[in-house]
Amino acid sequence: MKDQRLTDREVDMQDIKISAHGVQVFYGDTHAIKDVDVEIADKTVTAFIGPSGCGKSTFLRCLNRMNDTIDAARVEGDIRIDGEDIYDARVDPVQLRAKVGMVFQKPNPFPKSIYDNVAYGPRIHGLAKTKGDLDNIVEQALRRAALWNEAKDRLDKPGTGLSGGQQQRLCIARAIATEPEVLLMDEPCSALDPIATGQVEELIDELRSNYSVVIVTHSMQQAARVSQKTAFFHLGNLVEYDETGKIFTNPQDPRTESYISGRIG
Amino acid sequence: MSGLLTFPLALLVVLVLCIAGYLLGRRRAVGRVKGDTRALHSRPVHHGWHVVMATLIPSFAVLVLWAFLQGLVSSVYLGTTVADDLPELALPESQREGLEDEEIAVREGARRELFLGNVRVLNEAIYGAISSDVISLPEIEAWDAAETDVGGELRSAGQIAPIGVTPAMQEAALKLYGFERTLSAIGPLLVMLLAAIGFIWALSRIDGDFRARNVVERWVMGLLIFASTVAILTTLAILAAVTFPSITFFREYGLFDFLFGLTWAPAGDTVGVPEGPGGEYESLLGFLPLIWGTLYISLVALLVATPLGLLAAIYLSEFADRRVRAWVKPALEVLAGVPTIVYGLFALVTIGPFLQAVVGTTIMPNTVSVMTAGVVMGMMLVPFVSSLSDDVINAVPQAMRDGSLGLGATPSETITKVILPAALPGIVGAVVLAASRAIGETMIVVLAAGALSNVQGLEPNPFGAVVTVTTRIVAVLTGEASGFDSIDVLAVFALAFTLFFITLALNLLAQRIVRRYREQYE
Ligand SMILES: Nc1ncnc2c1ncn2[C@@H]1O[C@H](COP(=O)(O)OP(=O)(O)OP(=O)(O)O)[C@@H](O)[C@H]1O
Numbered sequence: 001m002k003d004q005r006l007t008d009r010e011v012d013m014q015d016i017k018i019s020a021h022g023v024q025v026f027y028g029d030t031h032a033i034k035d036v037d038v039e040i041a042d043k044t045v046t047a048f049i050g051p052s053g054c055g056k057s058t059f060l061r062c063l064n065r066m067n068d069t070i071d072a073a074r075v076e077g078d079i080r081i082d083g084e085d086i087y088d089a090r091v092d093p094v095q096l097r098a099k100v101g102m103v104f105q106k107p108n109p110f111p112k113s114i115y116d117n118v119a120y121g122p123r124i125h126g127l128a129k130t131k132g133d134l135d136n137i138v139e140q141a142l143r144r145a146a147l148w149n150e151a152k153d154r155l156d157k158p159g160t161g162l163s164g165g166q167q168q169r170l171c172i173a174r175a176i177a178t179e180p181e182v183l184l185m186d187e188p189c190s191a192l193d194p195i196a197t198g199q200v201e202e203l204i205d206e207l208r209s210n211y212s213v214v215i216v217t218h219s220m221q222q223a224a225r226v227s228q229k230t231a232f233f234h235l236g237n238l239v240e241y242d243e244t245g246k247i248f249t250n251p252q253d254p255r256t257e258s259y260i261s262g263r264i265g
Numbered sequence: 266m267s268g269l270l271t272f273p274l275a276l277l278v279v280l281v282l283c284i285a286g287y288l289l290g291r292r293r294a295v296g297r298v299k300g301d302t303r304a305l306h307s308r309p310v311h312h313g314w315h316v317v318m319a320t321l322i323p324s325f326a327v328l329v330l331w332a333f334l335q336g337l338v339s340s341v342y343l344g345t346t347v348a349d350d351l352p353e354l355a356l357p358e359s360q361r362e363g364l365e366d367e368e369i370a371v372r373e374g375a376r377r378e379l380f381l382g383n384v385r386v387l388n389e390a391i392y393g394a395i396s397s398d399v400i401s402l403p404e405i406e407a408w409d410a411a412e413t414d415v416g417g418e419l420r421s422a423g424q425i426a427p428i429g430v431t432p433a434m435q436e437a438a439l440k441l442y443g444f445e446r447t448l449s450a451i452g453p454l455l456v457m458l459l460a461a462i463g464f465i466w467a468l469s470r471i472d473g474d475f476r477a478r479n480v481v482e483r484w485v486m487g488l489l490i491f492a493s494t495v496a497i498l499t500t501l502a503i504l505a506a507v508t509f510p511s512i513t514f515f516r517e518y519g520l521f522d523f524l525f526g527l528t529w530a531p532a533g534d535t536v537g538v539p540e541g542p543g544g545e546y547e548s549l550l551g552f553l554p555l556i557w558g559t560l561y562i563s564l565v566a567l568l569v570a571t572p573l574g575l576l577a578a579i580y581l582s583e584f585a586d587r588r589v590r591a592w593v594k595p596a597l598e599v600l601a602g603v604p605t606i607v608y609g610l611f612a613l614v615t616i617g618p619f620l621q622a623v624v625g626t627t628i629m630p631n632t633v634s635v636m637t638a639g640v641v642m643g644m645m646l647v648p649f650v651s652s653l654s655d656d657v658i659n660a661v662p663q664a665m666r667d668g669s670l671g672l673g674a675t676p677s678e679t680i681t682k683v684i685l686p687a688a689l690p691g692i693v694g695a696v697v698l699a700a701s702r703a704i705g706e707t708m709i710v711v712l713a714a715g716a717l718s719n720v721q722g723l724e725p726n727p728f729g730a731v732v733t734v735t736t737r738i739v740a741v742l743t744g745e746a747s748g749f750d751s752i753d754v755l756a757v758f759a760l761a762f763t764l765f766f767i768t769l770a771l772n773l774l775a776q777r778i779v780r781r782y783r784e785q786y787e
């Protein structure tokens with residue numbers, strides 16, 4: 001691990017936002033995450049890659065305690081955000097999730113109007129003083145999620161009436177309107193065309209200046225394009241976690257190499 | 266001889282033929298292709314079933330037809346055997362005086378009907394006496410009605426028989442008896458014959474190429490279609506049964522007077538009813554006081570059931586852990602299965618006196634009242650509302666909850682801002698269904714709403730007694746006085762008709778709402 005000096009130096013320059021140690025997740029008897037250690041830097045885009053079913057979504061959901069809603073799920077280990085143990089009894093998952101936003105793998109707009117979908121978070125958290133403020137927040141969020149042009153004339157129409165890709169962007173808009181510090185995105189571009197994908201990738205890059213973004217993706221190109229660090233999961237293990245450039249050009253583990261070159265997964 | 270040829274025996278024969286036909290049909294089919302079943306167009310079972318159907322369907326159809334037509338045929342027969350110029354059917358000279366020909370014809374027609382009715386009853390009595398082995402047919406034939414009191418003899422044999430049986434009556438009754446015996450001997454014979462013909466015919470058709478499967482499957486499909494339409498047909502039959510008397514009623518009483526009348530006072534219950542001009546009681550049959558009572562009680566019931574049921578559903582689907590849920594949900598469903606008469610008793614002996622003790626006798630003179638019935642009916646509807654709402658709340662995808670919680674919403678914000686709005690149409694549907702049950706509910710209101718036989722105006726006091734549509738139907742139909750063609754009874758059909766339409770409309774409304782809600786997630 002001597003080659004990592006260069007990476008270490010880069011990460012040292014940034015603060016650690018999330019640090020996870022010895023994380024295990026069980027769904028009943030299924031051991032879905034096995035002893036994962038990872039440190040996620042602030043103001044960075046971190047990509048999770050790995051074959052389907054390897055536990056990317058599961059690990060992502062640990063970071064804002066969404067696994068709490070699954071009865072069968074059990075999380076062990078130590079996860080800290082800004083040094084605070086998020087699984088501590090004193091931490092309220094509600095406050096945590098306001099800080100750690102999430103875009104889910106499957107688009108899940110509420111059966112409300114497009115406007116109300118985006119305004120949902122700001123209203124709950126009292127982010128807008130006036131109607132004008134709220135309108136502004138909604139517009140900005142939709143613009144950043146590259147949905148404004150398609151949605152501006154139908155803000156009062158149900159969000160469920162949008163196409164799959166539009167719904168995905170609506171969910172992104174909804175998440176960023178709440179202004180989280182950390183944004184977890186589970187395959188946010190899986191249903192998007194190349195143009196919308198490009199716009200969302202721009203958004204992700206832009207978000208990096210303020211937030212820490214974690215993105216799950218099945219597209220190697222996307223991981224390479226948008227992320228600074230990449231974690232490769234395989235069968236519940238974190239096989240390799242390094243600077244994106246290194247993962248894609250010089251992977252240390254043979255499994256990473258086979259996955260990237262398309263041999264497993 | 267005729268004792269042997271009965272329908273039970275015929276049924277037994279048909280059954281045996283069916284079983285034999287199934288087994289033989291299968292065997293024969295296999296035999297025709299020398300055991301190579303792949304050479305058969307249809308499977309051996311299809312051939313077996315084909316024989317069963319050929320045996321059963323025609324014979325059974327005749328059996329059913331026979332059962333329906335027997336009565337009709339014998340009454341036609343009776344009509345033709347009784348001569349029109351029978352002396353005792355003619356109106357006596359003393360009564361003919363001063364009557365128009367038309368009127369005489371009407372009166373003679375009535376006499377004839379009376380005579381035929383007596384013959385029918387006598388025939389039943391003869392049949393009863395003979396089949397219970399008290400008197401034999403020759404003995405009855407030997408009686409001479411001019412001397413023997415035929416009716417009295419039969420009554421002392423334990424039968425219901427008319428008074429004043431004349432020789433002509435006796436003769437007609439005996440003819441009818443003989444005819445019916447023949448008829449009921451031919452029937453079973455015909456059934457057995459048809460079964461045997463079908464049996465042999467179907468067996469003889471079995472062959473490697475015979476398409477038994479197609480025939481069997483067509484009949485099975487017919488059966489499926491029949492099963493699915495029978496409920497609809499029943500509804501239509503019910504509708505027809507209440508519609509025609511209702512129309513008669515509307516014509517006689519006046520639709521407007523019925524729908525907007527403020528007094529309900531059928532002449533069958535004569536207490537305190539104003540006398541009509543002819544010195545007889547006149548029925549006042551206004552619908553408003555009844556529907557007022559019904560809707561008032563239903564409203565109270567819904568005001569109790571909706572919040573309780575909804576809150577229970579929210580608790581069960583969003584907060585209760587699995588063990589509590591496993592316990593509470595079945596308990597609620599048991600509550601839904603309690604017979605309504607039990608709720609009625611509970612209302613009468615517990616809730617009524619309790620309410621009276623709380624509000625005092627000046628406001629609540631009786632233990633029966635709108636509140637008594639409404640509160641208990643509400644409790645009855647709680648499991649109904651909660652179970653349906655629980656279903657619709659559970660049908661809201663988990664992804665909605667995740668989406669809301671993931672944005673930092675609290676569980677209660679998630680419920681009030683996302684889940685309930687999403688489930689709202691379904692919940693409204695549940696409440697509308699509950700309303701339609703409340704409107705049609707009978708036992709609770711019979712016991713706990715009040716039993717005034719006549720009412721004037723609309724009772725505004727929620728602690729006062731009211732009458733409802735359903736209680737009046739029960740009261741008039743179980744009352745003593747009215748015959749089936751009295752205006753009171755016709756009015757009851759109109760009540761049933763109106764009730765049917767109100768609940769039908771509510772159910773359709775609920776279905777539409779629920780359907781719209783389903784489409785949202787598809
Ligand atoms: N709610 C659940 N209950 C039981 N097992 C689950 C549940 N969710 C996930 N799992 C299991 O945990 C493992 C990891 O699932 P996860 O959804 O994290 O995979 P993933 O890496 O996100 O896959 P994909 O790329 O297909 O989204 C899988 O084996 C899956 O079957």
Ligand SMILES: [Mg+2]
Pocket residue numbers: 056057058105186
């Ligand atoms: Mg996933």
